[in-house]
Amino acid sequence: MKKNFISLLIIILIITGCTPKPEASLPTLAPTEKTENPSPEVQNQVPVRYAIPAPNSEENIWSLFDEKGASYEGYAFYGVTYPRLYRLAPPNNELTPLLADGFPSAIEQEGEHFVSSIKLLPNLTWDNSSPLSAEDIAFTVNTALNFELGLSWADFYNKEKLHHVEALDVLTIKYYFTSPPSAGDWQHGALIGVFASKDYWQPKIVEATNLLPLPEDDLIMAEYQIQIDALQTEAEIIFEYMQTLKEKSTEYRGQEQLFMDREFRRDSFKKKLELAQREKREKFIAARTALYALDNTNEPHFSSSHEILNIAASRESAIKSLLDSKSDFILTSNGLSSAEITQLSADSNIQFVENRRNDIRFLIFNPELDDIALRRALTCLIDPIHLANERLDERVIPALGWIPPENVGWHNSIISPPCTGMDADARLAEAMRILQKAGYAWEQEPSPNQAGSGLHFPSEEEFPSITILAQQEDPSRSDAASYIAKIASQLGIPVEVNIVHADDLFFAVYGGGDYDLAVVGWSLSLYPDYLCDFFAAGNPYHYNNPDIDAKCAELAITSDIIRSRQLFFEIEVLLWDNIPAIPLFSSKITDAYRNITLPFKNHLGGFAPTLFGLPDLE
DSSP states (O other), rough: OOOOOOOOOOOOOOOOOOOOOSSSSSOOOOOOOOOOOOOOGSOOOSSSEEEOOOOSOOHHHHHHHHHTTTTHHHHHHTTGGSSSEEEEETTTTTTSSSSSSSSSOOEEEEETEEEEEBBBBBOOBBSOOBBHHHHHHHHHHHHHHHOOOTTHHHHHSSSEEEEEEEEEEEEEEEEEEESSSOOTTTTTTTGGGGGGHHHHHHHTTTTHHHHHOOHHHHHHHHHHHHHHHHHHHHHHHHHHHHHHOOSSHHHHHHHHHHHHHHHHHHHHHHHHHHHHHHHHHHHHHHHHHHHHHOOTOOOOSSSSSSSSEEOOOOOOOOHHHHTSSSSSEESSSSSHHHHHHHTTTTTTTTTEEEEOOOOEEEEOOOOOOOOOHHHHHHHOOOHHHHIIIITTTSSSSESSSOOOOTTTOOOEEEEOOOTOOOOOHHHHHHHHHHHHTTTTTTTOOOOOTTTTOBBOTTOOOOOOOOOEEEETTTTHHHHHHHHHHHHHTTTTTOOOOOOHHHHHHHIIIIIOOOOHHHHHEEEEOOOOOOHHHHSSSTTTOOOOOOHHHHHHHHHHOOOOOOHHHHHHEEEEEEEHHOOEEEEEEEEEEEEEEEEOOOOOOOOOOOHHHHSSOOOOOO
């Protein structure tokens, strides 16, 4: 997941404890289990008729894959018409060549860069019969980097790593990185990025390119920063010397004038730097605005969109199209609502498929709740399967780890949460054992028939009441908070549930730090570097684990899939050992279809939202 979290927490709850060090050696990761591709006879032999609401507007490629023009309908209509070198082929998300002739060369250091080359298949053409070459890829990538395009462009071509791309000849592309790319930068990034026709776009973007900041602007700003740093250093030296002088003496006053001079000049350069930075931002905004506005009439594409798209005036019309058997599959960005499922269920010929949405809801501990025994005891009590299937009436799917099992290739089936397989009574007994071993005691010990009371720390201080936050906009999260509070109370831990607006919860957790426990949630990326966003240095929860920091640092510079997978596995082991948070569940997504057979049932994120329909398995 390539998202930068800002650390804002101010910790308030202080409970001391002892965090054990992880084992010196970690378990060895087992090979990935792969889903077998379906046999040809179960795949659909006729074009699938898709129903989809029409996009609000047609965006050019630069806008469509950036925040300005991003839309699900736009991707479904136009995004699939742009070529890529590789794809992550379902159902196993294996990197599979599309237009590349084999796989990239090994990444090697060449001077100050780290490089890799790729060969294109010969005789490729755009749909206007013009040749498709390495020049098209180099032009597109370098344009995205030069304009510092965001959203999908930034996911494809990470400007923090990818320096530029060259076309060595018509069939050979060479990538230049400033530091070794991760698998997220490479296999889940640059190799699956879209590209466009250089011959079509190069003359069109000239005026927009002329609006970009000049390289000289960065040199000027760098010089400003050098002056600021030098003057700051001089001011500090002068100030330290002043402390050795008699105040108001002649020498003191002379040094004071020098100090004020350095501060004045430093602040003057700061103002110049701030102005230059603002002008640079404004130039980028103007250049990108001009780029997004360029007309794309008669732009060459590589492939057509879905063979049959029933364009509906609205989502309601798309639903009716499926009910009337004018369509076979509805394309929606977020799956079907419960009301739509009820409406479609009236037709027995319509079938549904449920899948895990690629998100996670988890219980986060304030980092000052620093007693590993307490966290382990609570983890033991929480049964994600019971929570999802019984307490939440199967509205969600239990999360038994940080990487969902449907994320084939990255998920590891070996790791089990603490107390897996135990019933409620056994979980309670184990949680009691954990706390007793750490020195906790009760005035009235818990039992299956009676909640504990009078819980005391090992220091013999009474355990205070703590609060769990959940947002009122999501009933599943608030219900989960109530479940956690109830089972914690059974153990004698006094927990109150505070249901708040989403904005208030966000500020409490990521702004003021005014919380004890909270049920939070995030969407996830296929490449699970979100584990580093959540728990490595600089994370928004102020969690500190040097072992995770080291593994994430290695992940940032390795594109070796096997090594990356091992590192994520080791991070999960550490997370289950130290338990800064507890995975709870993922939300569900439902697709509806008729007249067709699905090539496979389970796909992370659903068929329509992630694949824009049924995949081509050839």
